[in-house]
Amino acid sequence: MKNCELLLRENGIKVTPQRLSIVEELYGQVHMSVDELYEAIKKKFPSISLATVYKNINAMLEKSFILEVKIPNQKSKYELAKASHSHVMCESCGKVEDITLDLHGITEMAANLTDYKINDDALVLSGICPSCKAS
Ligand SMILES: [Zn+2]
Ligand SMILES: [Zn+2]
Numbered sequence: 631m632k633n634c635e636l637l638l639r640e641n642g643i644k645v646t647p648q649r650l651s652i653v654e655e656l657y658g659q660v661h662m663s664v665d666e667l668y669e670a671i672k673k674k675f676p677s678i679s680l681a682t683v684y685k686n687i688n689a690m691l692e693k694s695f696i697l698e699v700k701i702p703n704q705k706s707k708y709e710l711a712k713a714s715h716s717h718v719m720c721e722s723c724g725k726v727e728d729i730t731l732d733l734h735g736i737t738e739m740a741a742n743l744t745d746y747k748i749n750d751d752a753l754v755l756s757g758i759c760p761s762c763k764a765s
Contacts, residue, residue, distance in 0.1 A: 641695045648675060649686050653710070661699060661707040661726040699726065701754050716752065720759035729755070
């Protein structure tokens, strides 16, 4: 708990109980949509509105303290900022997990094929997770 507070301060983000609890949720769940965060935070702060959750997320996004994981055809998920990585998403249960891939060859190929300067190589792969595959 204490170190979430410190992390927020170090990033120049004003510490509020609501923000702390968003950070704590993200520590536990890793990737959450605004709706999922709202449901979780509401348990501790029953009077909090969805708009307030959005506002807090945006404040932390601005400082790059949390990152948006854009998922095709789905609501974005949010995560605490960390080294650049890709994601796998389960089409059945919607779970999103981190995966580290070497994309150097892919971005180089994309740049060569399109003459773009590739800035963002965030990749979301989708499929069926092991537990959904088993059931
Ligand atoms: Zn699944
Ligand atoms: Zn991630």
